[in-house]
Amino acid sequence: xxxxxxxxxxxxxxxxxxxxxxxxxxxxxxxxxxxxxxxxxxxxxxxxxxxxxxxxxxxxxxxxxxxxxxxxxxxxxxxxxxxxxxxxxxxxxxxxxxxxxxxxxxxxxxxxxxxxxxxxxxxxxxxxxxxxxxxxxxxxxxxxxxxxxxxxxxxxxxxxxxxxxxxxxxxxxxxxxxxxxxxxxxxxxxxxxxxxxxxxxxxxxxxxxxxxxxxxxxxxxxxxxxxxxxxxxxxxxxxxxxxxxxxxxxxxxxxxxxxxxxxxxxxxxxxxxxxxxxxxxxxxxxxxxxxxxxxxxxxxxxxxxxxxxxxxxxxxxxxxxxxxxxxxxxxxxxxxxxxxxxxxxxxxxxxxxxxxxxxxxxxxxxxxxxxxxxxxxxxxxxxxxxxxxxxxxxxxxxxxxxxxxxxxxxxx
Numbered sequence: 347x348x349x350x351x352x353x354x355x356x357x358x359x360x361x362x363x364x365x366x367x368x369x370x371x372x373x374x375x376x377x378x379x380x381x382x383x384x385x386x387x388x389x390x391x392x393x394x395x396x397x398x399x400x401x402x403x404x405x406x407x408x409x410x411x412x413x414x415x416x417x418x419x420x421x422x423x424x425x426x427x428x429x430x431x432x433x434x435x436x437x438x439x440x441x442x443x444x445x446x447x448x449x450x451x452x453x454x455x456x457x458x459x460x461x462x463x464x465x466x467x468x469x470x471x472x473x474x475x476x477x478x479x480x481x482x483x484x485x486x487x488x489x490x491x492x493x494x495x496x497x498x499x500x501x502x503x504x505x506x507x508x509x510x511x512x513x514x515x516x517x518x519x520x521x522x523x524x525x526x527x528x529x530x531x532x533x534x535x536x537x538x539x540x541x542x543x544x545x546x547x548x549x550x551x552x553x554x555x556x557x558x559x560x561x562x563x564x565x566x567x568x569x570x571x572x573x574x575x576x577x578x579x580x581x582x583x584x585x586x587x588x589x590x591x592x593x594x595x596x597x598x599x600x601x602x603x604x605x606x607x608x609x610x611x612x613x614x615x616x617x618x619x620x621x622x623x624x625x626x627x628x629x630x631x632x633x634x635x636x637x638x639x640x641x642x643x644x645x646x647x648x649x650x651x652x653x654x655x656x657x658x659x660x661x662x663x664x665x666x667x668x669x670x671x672x673x674x675x676x677x678x679x680x681x682x683x684x685x686x687x688x689x690x691x692x693x694x695x696x697x698x699x700x701x702x703x704x705x706x707x708x709x710x711x712x713x714x715x716x717x718x719x720x721x722x723x724x725x726x727x728x729x730x731x732x733x734x735x736x737x738x739x740x741x742x743x744x745x746x747x748x749x750x751x752x753x754x755x756x757x758x
Contacts, residue, residue, distance in 0.1 A: 365412025
């Protein structure tokens, strides 16, 4: 049965899993959950999934939070308080409430199981499940239409990945009609996709369930005392084994570049690489597509500004992203991302770095290949990124040599 777009939108509940600790992103996750980590100067990672929802016309959203959620909750209130409850729209943060046990969320599926009371079958026919810590552009309506056309119980968004790189992910083995024959987490020898030689089909962590099926399966697994904490490890294999209609949906990228873009910034080095790609002449991820707007909190700050003085005190920025409220006063910035309200003072030098909100770069200081989190004042004449041995004594230094300074760090 075919459904119109508006019928699909009205009857779809979106649940976003946004409680990840993001331990490998520490110290950026020292005070915040992974989905609320800043990205691209002015955004948070959660903004990309939420912007996809907005651009797909999906406005019934539960955000399942857990660890260090105060920063995320504040951001949702300040940036995403745009839904009209009178029209059936909403976005609510749902923390663990021990509704059915004394446990916190034990995994992706357990988080949904603990909140099945929110999946009201009289209101919702379909449930879209998303991860809040991936960066990509996707029209979920296309996947919903596919789901209904296939008469699927579960549809899994999937992306082609070279077979020699696929063992890091959950892999779908599909037939020529894209029905899932098996699913395995991180196999040593991933099965090859039948329609693309040398590639495997990777699970993106984007699921569409029939609402009734989702509730029935999770309750049945609980009654049978079958392990059911995680979708990838437990629920999907259970559904395949028990002959549910499980289909793979091939990811259609709204980013409109040659290669589909989907990134999980799970480590400091991958975070740095994904962010720094944005300053390239032709970045893989396009922030500037007016047909696919990316929403975030709009801070009331003045325009960015460069100031030059006499002699060598020339305020310059090359190949960089500079956000509102930032002043480059007699310093040089190259290939860097500067967040809101940053001050780069005279004779200072910043290159290949990510500088977040409210950072003050002191005079004559030099910063290279660094990530400096919010509210840090770098003392006059201080150097970061030039002496690895000295940096390791005070800061986190990644495998590739990126120096990471935590939020609110004091040099005193």
